[in-house]
Amino acid sequence: MEEFAEAVGLSRPTVSKYFQNPDSVRPKLRQKIEAGLKETGFRPNLFAVNLNRRRTKILGLIFPSSLDPFYTGLRRRIESQATALGYMPFVFSSDGRAKLEADALETLSSLNAAGVIMAPVSGDDAHRTKVKALAKKIPVVFIDAPFDEEEDFVGTNNGQSMALITDYLTRFEDAPCYFDMPWVNSNARDRREAYIATMHRRGLEPVIIPLTWSQDWDFERYAFEEASRILREGGFPTRVVLCGNDRVAFGVLAALHQAGRKVGITPDCDLRVAGHDNQPLSEYIWPPLTTVQQNTAEMGRRALDMLLARIDLAHSAGKPRPRGEHVLVDGDLILRSSA
Incomplete structure (x- = not known):
């Protein structure tokens, strides 16, 4: 990025500011940067940029199965809403295994992800302790099944x-x-x-x-x-x-x-x-x-809203972490000819 800044005749902080939010740079400078991008083909290393940011744009989604249509529907709803807000959703499947679930959380933590929405699997006490510790480092909202009373959760009633x-x-x-x-x-x-x-x-x-x-x-x-x-x-x-x-x-x-x-x-x-x-x-x-x-659209919307609020809170100095909010979404009876 330093080499690119020198090539377009601007300071590195100005170029970095553009990549964090193009609208934060004056129009003439923005045009100069964008012309330089076309000429050089430069693209920043998003992972490096993300690790440097205090507030990042990576959101993690962890589901027990990549094949279950219910989780596929939830993922699609959350991904589309998060992308529209400028976030990059990274999707992981735990394959119903506690170890893969913990590994996915650790990976997202190492990527400095802004937060995680996760449908948890059952695990032993050691696994729950590990997830609990990771949830203190990175904002997590649980979906479909609650983790405990202290963590945020959205699911079907x-x-x-x-x-x-x-x-x-x-x-x-x-x-x-x-x-x-x-x-x-x-x-x-x-x-x-x-x-x-x-x-x-x-x-x-x-x-x-x-x-x-x-x-x-x-x-x-x-x-x-x-x-x-x-x-x-x-x-x-x-x-x-x-x-x-x-x-x-x-x-x-x-x-x-x-x-x-x-x-x-x-x-x-x-x-x-x-x-x-x-x-x-x-x-x-x-x-x-x-x-x-099950109202997957409402569940996904509420979970993402809850996570964004938790992310804002994590960057508010001096504010204590509140007890988790539990939101239950009602279902609707669908009558067909099997019963």
């Missing part, structure tokens, strides 16, 4: 959304039984508890299907194998099956179809099946899946 669909399913002749999702994060616990509470409120006995405990992110395969086993061992305890999420429902539906069982709301159907999340494929599988829509 599982108590409201699961109550919504459970209440709907209790209106049929047979009460819904519950097919759990793998316990990869706190959503699994929260959704099961919401199902149980709603059944009790309706004066009904909850029916939790006994499943092999799992923390596997391959939800469809897990659900297909467990549902196939259940069918071999005598079938489901009721004729209405509520699944912990849509990907689990996809596996259950595949097992039922393979076994020749008909799913739907007509009198000739054997079972009704419902899910949660409203994945993009939920509308196009057969039968189309009754589910709950």
Whole structure:
């Protein structure tokens, strides 16, 4: 940058100021710099510039899976909003593994990232201590699943959304039984508890299907194998099956179809099946899946707003770090022909 500044006949601080914010430089100087850029082809080393800045433009996004449509939707929403505000989103996948999650946080910290939005995975005490320490060095907002009460979090109101669909399913002749999702994060616990509470409120006995405990992110395969086993061992305890999420429902539906069982709301159907999340494929599988829509647009917006506020606070001298804010976004019932 010093060589470029000399080439265009300006001081290095002026050129550096331009790269931080072109509008902060007078129009004539800006034109001179931009002409020099065209002539020389010079581009600053963004990583070096970023490490020198007190306030940087890198934002980190860490998700447990790069393939899950729910996280893909969240990432797209956050990326587009952050880019429009002049930030550079760097996306990492932890692949559902605590070590990769911690490695991604350390990498972003070493890049002097302005902040991070992260959907956490389950981990042992040592991993949680490590994440907690890193969250003190760099502003972090957790999304989809909370980390603890002290850290900022935005997610779906599982108590409201699961109550919504459970209440709907209790209106049929047979009460819904519950097919759990793998316990990869706190959503699994929260959704099961919401199902149980709603059944009790309706004066009904909850029916939790006994499943092999799992923390596997391959939800469809897990659900297909467990549902196939259940069918071999005598079938489901009721004729209405509520699944912990849509990907689990996809596996259950595949097992039922393979076994020749008909799913739907007509009198000739054997079972009704419902899910949660409203994945993009939920509308196009057969039968189309009754589910709950998670508001990813609102979740992404609130998480980014929260992170930017936390970044501003981190650069405000003397202001104490407040206790984390928890924001829960309600879901909407989506009725289709599976239940």
